[in-house]
Amino acid sequence: MQNIFIIIFSNIYYILIAIGLFFLLFIPLIIISEFLFLEPFLVFSIYPETTLSFSLIVTLSFFSSLAVSMNIYRVKLIKETKKIGSSIVGTVIGASAGACSCGPIAFSVITTFGTAGSIASSFLTIYEIPIRLTSIGILGIVIFVTANSLSHECKVKL
Amino acid sequence: MAKTMIIAVGVVAVILVAAIAISFSPNSSEFDNTQNTTENEFETLIALGSETAPVTIIEIGDYQCEMCKRWFEKTRPEIIENYVDTGKANLVFIDLPFLGNDSITAAEATYCADDQGMYWDYHVKLYQLQQHVDDGWASQVRLQAIAFDLDLNMDKFNECMNSKKHYNTVNLKKQMAVIEFGADSTPSFIIINNVSMDKIKLSGAAPYSTFKEIIDPML
Numbered sequence: 001m002q003n004i005f006i007i008i009f010s011n012i013y014y015i016l017i018a019i020g021l022f023f024l025l026f027i028p029l030i031i032i033s034e035f036l037f038l039e040p041f042l043v044f045s046i047y048p049e050t051t052l053s054f055s056l057i058v059t060l061s062f063f064s065s066l067a068v069s070m071n072i073y074r075v076k077l078i079k080e081t082k083k084i085g086s087s088i089v090g091t092v093i094g095a096s097a098g099a100c101s102c103g104p105i106a107f108s109v110i111t112t113f114g115t116a117g118s119i120a121s122s123f124l125t126i127y128e129i130p131i132r133l134t135s136i137g138i139l140g141i142v143i144f145v146t147a148n149s150l151s152h153e154c155k156v157k158l
Numbered sequence: 159m160a161k162t163m164i165i166a167v168g169v170v171a172v173i174l175v176a177a178i179a180i181s182f183s184p185n186s187s188e189f190d191n192t193q194n195t196t197e198n199e200f201e202t203l204i205a206l207g208s209e210t211a212p213v214t215i216i217e218i219g220d221y222q223c224e225m226c227k228r229w230f231e232k233t234r235p236e237i238i239e240n241y242v243d244t245g246k247a248n249l250v251f252i253d254l255p256f257l258g259n260d261s262i263t264a265a266e267a268t269y270c271a272d273d274q275g276m277y278w279d280y281h282v283k284l285y286q287l288q289q290h291v292d293d294g295w296a297s298q299v300r301l302q303a304i305a306f307d308l309d310l311n312m313d314k315f316n317e318c319m320n321s322k323k324h325y326n327t328v329n330l331k332k333q334m335a336v337i338e339f340g341a342d343s344t345p346s347f348i349i350i351n352n353v354s355m356d357k358i359k360l361s362g363a364a365p366y367s368t369f370k371e372i373i374d375p376m377l
Binding site (some may be wrong): 019034037040041043045047050093101102103104106108110111118121122125126 | 159222223224225226228232256257258290291292342343345358360361362363364365367368371372
């Protein structure tokens, strides 16, 4: 299985995709979670109590970038899109958790959808850590299954 | 199976895009707009610190907002110590209770406490005791318990809460936060230079260093 990672990421194209996807997810998430402030000054702020949340964002972004870039490789190889769907679902679930605490997204959702929006928002906030852990688990499974199937599919039959 | 997955991903993506689009669109607030904010209402704001301070920090918050609690615990103490207690700035709190039903009653309770001169003590207690949104930590009974703990006159406090005496005050503060200050999240901050009347808006639980960089040049 280790060979599969070497095969995929020996191509600079997939490394760039993975790095791009990582930052595409990581930057918005740390802004929403108020680790990074863009205005009026660029400030990064992390407290000891928020280290776990920050670590989960890093892990989620890393796993997502890995899963999606591996599946892009897979699509190119065998035109199979199923696992890309799973990794996107995992990413969306993980990204949604905690994004609805007191920020503009929560404000808009709650003022638009009223009580239902409030319940959804508080659910995503209360269960932020378990939801992110679940998403990381989903992404881990996707990476494992993708790598496994790729290593079988790529085997040269003699 | 693959089709179902693609449809599911599509639906989730649409919901996500819609939520983001809504968040960046102009606020369609449900607030009661029958009352207009006037200059007099600014005078009704309760300030902590010297009235003649050269800087005013306006915090727009919700008592159930966890980011507001983070700011309360991490940034506020240093602001109080270095700017409010030294007479360089005063701090004003404007309610934007949108996260749950208990946000409104908690805000009302602070004004009932203010009737007995204990606004800031009650404000501090609420943030110290904050838990999850609408999980009962700010129920009527708990709000009464906080009042009792602060040695407030319970007859007056209960009468104030039961008669919804300050419902309009809270509603007015909500309007002020959204209409006058354009707040769309909590905590938000407006830092006003009382000499030049320059205003700087901040969104989120910004760290102390950000406030210092803004306030120091105003002094």
